[in-house]
Amino acid sequence: MTAPRPLGGKVAVVTGGATGIGAAVVARLADDGADVVLGALTAAEGEAAATRLRRDGREIVPVGADLATAEGCRTLIDAAVHHKGRIDILVNNAGITGPPAVAEFTEYDDARLDAVIDVNLKAPFRCARAAVPHMAPGSVIVNITSVAAYAAQVNASAYVAAKAGLAGLTRALGFELAGRGIRAVHVAPGDIQVQPDAPAAQPGPFDRRTPLGRRGDPAEVAAAVAWLCTVEAAFVTGTGLVVDGGWISY
Known part of the structure; x- marks a missing residue:
């Protein structure tokens, strides 16, 4: 008998679900039994990811x-409600750092x-605002932040401000x-190896190594997201879970 x-x-609903951490979250939530609406920048990108x-x-x-637009946020949430009738989980994962990826504050x-x-x-504000009327008690919003919400990073002032x-x-x-019975939590990833061919033992865009001696895997972030969506996390709200291998501990 299957458990x-x-x-x-x-x-x-997972925004930015076509690649990296977002794709890992989509796969994990589907593995755990959820039907997933995968948000991507383009329909072609989304279809390719969904097939995979x-x-x-x-x-x-x-x-x-x-x-990046209010209309785009409404489009995603409206499509989710049209296809499925409700939203139980909203994962606000989509994010950008640039372009370019880094820039001095004055630039x-x-x-x-x-x-x-x-x-x-x-x-995330707009997607949550549109989704909440379609969320019943027991639903959860998971925002993907970053260790940048806790620690400054060089040449990333706008990104740090946004994640904080x-x-x-x-x-x-x-x-x-x-009061509605809806929880809101965030997950703060550290140095995550989103490119499979990158060396796991070396720091990525960060300026120091992770104490555990490697970069994180997107699946490890997805596991944290998945747990926060279960009844086991029913008393966890308004706070965050850092998944960074100890990066901000020193």
Whole structure:
């Protein structure tokens, strides 16, 4: 007899679900029994990822939407509700650091600043705002922040500000939505090896090594997200889980 899966029957929306941490989250939630609406920048990118990530009969619905805009956020959530009728889990994972990936504070022009804030902070706000009316008690919002929410990084001032703001938004939503029975939490990854061919023992875009001696795997972040979506985490809200191998501990 097959054991019940911890997220069986749940409907999840994952933004930025086509690659990296987002793709790992989609795969893990599907493995755990959820049907997943996969948000990607384009419909083609989303369809390719959904084909690659489909698991064991679980439904993965790709939706192309540019979350840098309010219209894109509405498009994604509206599509999820149209296909599935409700949302039990919202994972706000989509994020950008640039372009370029790093820049000195004085080099951030308004266009670059707006792009980083729009995707990393305003999109999670907008997606949550649109999703909450379709979420029942027991639902959860998981925001993917970063160790940048806790520790400054060189030449990433806009990104650091956005991720710190997203951690603050998580605390606010945890408080404000508690009366509805909806939880809000965040997961803060450290140095994660999102490119499979990168050397795991070397630091990536970070300026020091992780104490555990390697970079993290996207699946390890996805495991944290999945646990926070289960009933075992029912008393966890308004706070974050750092998945960084001890990076911010020194």
